[in-house]
Amino acid sequence: MTEETVVDARQSLVRLEPSEIPLDSALEFPIVAADGALLFDAGTVVPDGASREFMFRHFEPHRAIQEPAQSVPDEDALKDGPLTLEDIGLTIGARVGLRGTGGTGSAMYASRVIGFSTPRRNGERSLFVTQPLMTGFDPLDLTLGEQVDLVALTGRGVFRFACTVDATCREPFNYAVLSAPGAIRRLRTRKFARMPTRLAAHFAAEGAPQSARQLSRVSDISPYGMSLTVANPVARMGDRLQLSFQFKTDGVDVKIDTIAIVRHVGTLDPADGSAAYGLEFESIEPSQRIALKSFMAEHS
Numbered sequence: 001m002t003e004e005t006v007v008d009a010r011q012s013l014v015r016l017e018p019s020e021i022p023l024d025s026a027l028e029f030p031i032v033a034a035d036g037a038l039l040f041d042a043g044t045v046v047p048d049g050a051s052r053e054f055m056f057r058h059f060e061p062h063r064a065i066q067e068p069a070q071s072v073p074d075e076d077a078l079k080d081g082p083l084t085l086e087d088i089g090l091t092i093g094a095r096v097g098l099r100g101t102g103g104t105g106s107a108m109y110a111s112r113v114i115g116f117s118t119p120r121r122n123g124e125r126s127l128f129v130t131q132p133l134m135t136g137f138d139p140l141d142l143t144l145g146e147q148v149d150l151v152a153l154t155g156r157g158v159f160r161f162a163c164t165v166d167a168t169c170r171e172p173f174n175y176a177v178l179s180a181p182g183a184i185r186r187l188r189t190r191k192f193a194r195m196p197t198r199l200a201a202h203f204a205a206e207g208a209p210q211s212a213r214q215l216s217r218v219s220d221i222s223p224y225g226m227s228l229t230v231a232n233p234v235a236r237m238g239d240r241l242q243l244s245f246q247f248k249t250d251g252v253d254v255k256i257d258t259i260a261i262v263r264h265v266g267t268l269d270p271a272d273g274s275a276a277y278g279l280e281f282e283s284i285e286p287s288q289r290i291a292l293k294s295f296m297a298e299h300s
Contacts, residue, residue: 013062021052021061034060037200037246039215050273051215054231057272058217059200083184085116085125089154092116097151097287098132099252100140108151108252109134110287114175124180127163131174134287142168142176150181153290157186158297194220194227195296201228201245205235206259208242218245223292225260225280233275235262240282249295256288 013034021031023046031040039059046052055061090096092115097108109132117126132140142148146165151158163178199218204210219227228243235241239262246255264278284292 013064016061016063018052018056020063021046021055023048023052029063031055031061032064033200034062036064039200045211050231053272054274055215057274058198058229083159083186084123085127085181087156088152088159088184088186089156090152090159091154094152094154095286095290096129097290098129098140099149100132100142101147108254108287108291109137109140110285110290117177120180126166126180127178129176129178131176134285139174144168148178151290151294153293158290158294160185160294194222194225196220199245199247201226201243203228203230203241203243203260206240206242213242213244219276221292221296223284223289223296225263225278228260228277228279229274230277231272231274233265233268233277235265235277237262237265241277241279243279243281247292247295249291249298252291254288254291254295256284256292258282258284 026043030042032038092113094113096111098111099108111129111132113129115128119125142165147162149162151160161181161184163181165176166179167177169175201216201218202213203216204212217229219229241260243260244257259282260279261282262277263280266276268275
């Protein structure tokens with residue numbers, strides 16, 4: 001999971017008309033949806049009229065007017081009162097997403113719970129976790145006294161909490177000792193069935209250049225796949241697509257780049273010739289899957 005710059009949906013947006021979007025020439029400004037999701041970045045090309053028509057049929061294209069970002073209270077979490085590790089059902093071996101406060105910004109790494117301390121008089125217990133990892137990046141080096149944010153998915157829901165790094169250890173392997181979790185919050189009840197949504201996505205045939213990527217719409221999504229509506233369906237069952245999409249969960253902007261396998265091709269829409277691909281994600285990092293489940297929990 002990587003930190004990604006996206007347009008803040010709270011910024012001022014100006015609705016665009018088709019005549020304001022040139023074809024076959026580099027855009028001078030990014031085009032975003034009403035929620036701020038990036039449709040076409042500045043410098044990219046809307047290749048033809050069909051692509052522009054698809055964009056207006058499935059999204060509401062806007063141009064963003066930059067304004068200073070405002071701090072907005074987090075109101076997405078449910079207020080459950082004080083929760084403990086026992087309440088959330090976190091167990092040894094459970095995967096957690098961990099985000100540090102250093103130079104990694106909003107990037108969330110994957111870690112695993114390997115133990116707990118003996119309960120103190122107040123019932124609190126420290127948390128032992130493996131050194132956080134993310135594919136393509138060096139392991140996350142935690143600093144003594146640093147505060148870290150964690151997202152945990154258990155059989156009882158999706159939870160977020162903060163800990164302080166009490167110790168880092170190198171033997172017999174790299175791991176960290178975290179303080180007892182503070183302010184554990186439960187997000188909305190998790191659901192793994194596909195959830196209807198309207199996200200922008202970009203895709204191309206595997207191995208195609210970046211310039212070949214086309215705009216598409218995510219119609220529904222699960223942690224394991226999605227239904228993707230495309231303007232010009234040419235892929236067949238079994239084809240592999242390069243796929244990228246982004247979303248926000250718990251205040252963090254998440255971008256996923258992955259390979260997806262076409263498992264189904266829907267019938268053509270007679271109105272515009274579009275069709276929906278049923279896609280299965282070939283591989284997603286554990287931290288990204290946690291973020292997807294968290295996103296679904298927040299919007300269920």
